[in-house]
Amino acid sequence: MNIIRPLTIAALTASLATPALADREETIYLNPFVGFQLFDDKRDLSETATFGIGAEYRFHPNWAVEAVYSNADADRKYEGGNSDFNEYRLDGIYYFAGQEEAWNPYVSAGAGHADFGDDVLIRQTAGSDHEETRVNVGAGFRYNVSDNVSIRADLREFHGIDESTFDTQATLGLSFAFSRTVTESSPKPADADNDGVPDSRDQCPGTPAGSSVDSNGCERDDDRDGVANSKDQCPNTLAGASVNSRGCELDSDNDGVVDRQDLCPGTTAGAEVDDTGCEGVTETVETIELKVQFPTNSSVIGDTYDNEIRRVAEFMREYPETTVEIAGHSDSMGEADYNRFLSQRRAEAVATRLTDALGISADRVEAVGYGEVEPIASNDTAAGRAENRRVEARIQVRR
Numbered sequence: 001m002n003i004i005r006p007l008t009i010a011a012l013t014a015s016l017a018t019p020a021l022a023d024r025e026e027t028i029y030l031n032p033f034v035g036f037q038l039f040d041d042k043r044d045l046s047e048t049a050t051f052g053i054g055a056e057y058r059f060h061p062n063w064a065v066e067a068v069y070s071n072a073d074a075d076r077k078y079e080g081g082n083s084d085f086n087e088y089r090l091d092g093i094y095y096f097a098g099q100e101e102a103w104n105p106y107v108s109a110g111a112g113h114a115d116f117g118d119d120v121l122i123r124q125t126a127g128s129d130h131e132e133t134r135v136n137v138g139a140g141f142r143y144n145v146s147d148n149v150s151i152r153a154d155l156r157e158f159h160g161i162d163e164s165t166f167d168t169q170a171t172l173g174l175s176f177a178f179s180r181t182v183t184e185s186s187p188k189p190a191d192a193d194n195d196g197v198p199d200s201r202d203q204c205p206g207t208p209a210g211s212s213v214d215s216n217g218c219e220r221d222d223d224r225d226g227v228a229n230s231k232d233q234c235p236n237t238l239a240g241a242s243v244n245s246r247g248c249e250l251d252s253d254n255d256g257v258v259d260r261q262d263l264c265p266g267t268t269a270g271a272e273v274d275d276t277g278c279e280g281v282t283e284t285v286e287t288i289e290l291k292v293q294f295p296t297n298s299s300v301i302g303d304t305y306d307n308e309i310r311r312v313a314e315f316m317r318e319y320p321e322t323t324v325e326i327a328g329h330s331d332s333m334g335e336a337d338y339n340r341f342l343s344q345r346r347a348e349a350v351a352t353r354l355t356d357a358l359g360i361s362a363d364r365v366e367a368v369g370y371g372e373v374e375p376i377a378s379n380d381t382a383a384g385r386a387e388n389r390r391v392e393a394r395i396q397v398r399r
Contacts, residue, residue, distance in 0.1 A: 105139075313358040332372040
């Protein structure tokens with residue numbers, strides 16, 4: 001008896017426990033629209049522009065109802081004049097995505113009452129004022145530009161019950177949202193690692209407490225190098241770069257220059273190297289900007305710019321102890337990897353003219369493509385991007 005009583009009290013307490021509270025968002029949309037309506041060939045109406053407005057109540061992330069009014073001033077097809085078309089209808093809508101998603105495709109069905117105006121009847125049918133009950137099915141999408149404004153496109157087919165007609169309507173409009181959050185009781189889904197993502201869709205269970213996770217419950221990796229933000233000591237590494245377990249670019253010979261930029265891999269441990277990873281320190285004593293232009297997406301140069309490149313050759317002949325780095329640069333338009341590749345090809349084209357046509361020894365000339373990483377002007381303007389698309393000759397002396 002003494003054992004049963006505590007168990008009974010515990011069971012009763014559990015059954016009366018308050019369920020977890022969940023938030024649900026309700027939204028009312030005002031949906032003004034313009035469109036085009038194609039009437040059944042039986043009707044005495046031509047295709048026409050349509051205008052209207054809808055009031056939509058989205059009471060669930062996936063479900064909504066909408067009251068719609070539409071109007072058109074349609075020309076008569078078989079006789080002169082025009083007619084005023086009006087319709088009132090009520091539709092049910094099912095959304096395939098929640099309100100927080102940018103794209104919200106949907107399907108819809110509904111019914112309404114259409115007034116086709118005086119003397120607009122089905123052909124071979126006499127009468128004056130023609131009204132008809134129509135049912136409809138449709139599909140479309142809502143694209144959320146912001147929390148309060150969205151773009152909505154809709155394609156809909158109507159069936160007139162009274163006369164067995166089929167009409168088509170396509171519309172495009174803006175929607176203005178007015179939302180409120182409703183708190184309701186609901187069981188709280190299991191979330192063993194307390195990261196805010198239910199176990200049922202948590203692809204990374206057991207994340208450390210307090211970690212910032214994505215919608216799949218996995219730790220964020222903003223620079224996409226395979227190392228989570230919480231462990232990444234080198235955030236914002238370049239896309240595609242090889243990194244170590246700390247998220248930093250690899251430096252296989254530990255000379256302080258990452259492999260991607262190291263022109264002399266395997267240098268002796270502790271050796272003093274320059275910014276290209278080569279032993280000795282190279283000092284740039286002169287930088288000559290070459291006014292060399294290339295066709296779009298091309299590295300062909302020919303002999304057009306030999307007079308421009310000759311300035312570099314003359315300087316190097318005067319100072320035979322110098323070497324030169326032909327540095328190619330690009331603007332930030334396009335993919336970074338492609339920009340680096342194209343700037344390397346262009347630098348090589350200038351270097352080839354310097355060694356082949358102008359006689360500078362190849363062991364004194366190096367071509368390096370920097371891509372978009374060393375801008376000298378803003379890439380937000382056409383003029384700035386033009387300045388960044390350049391080739392420089394960096395005259396150097398190794399100390």
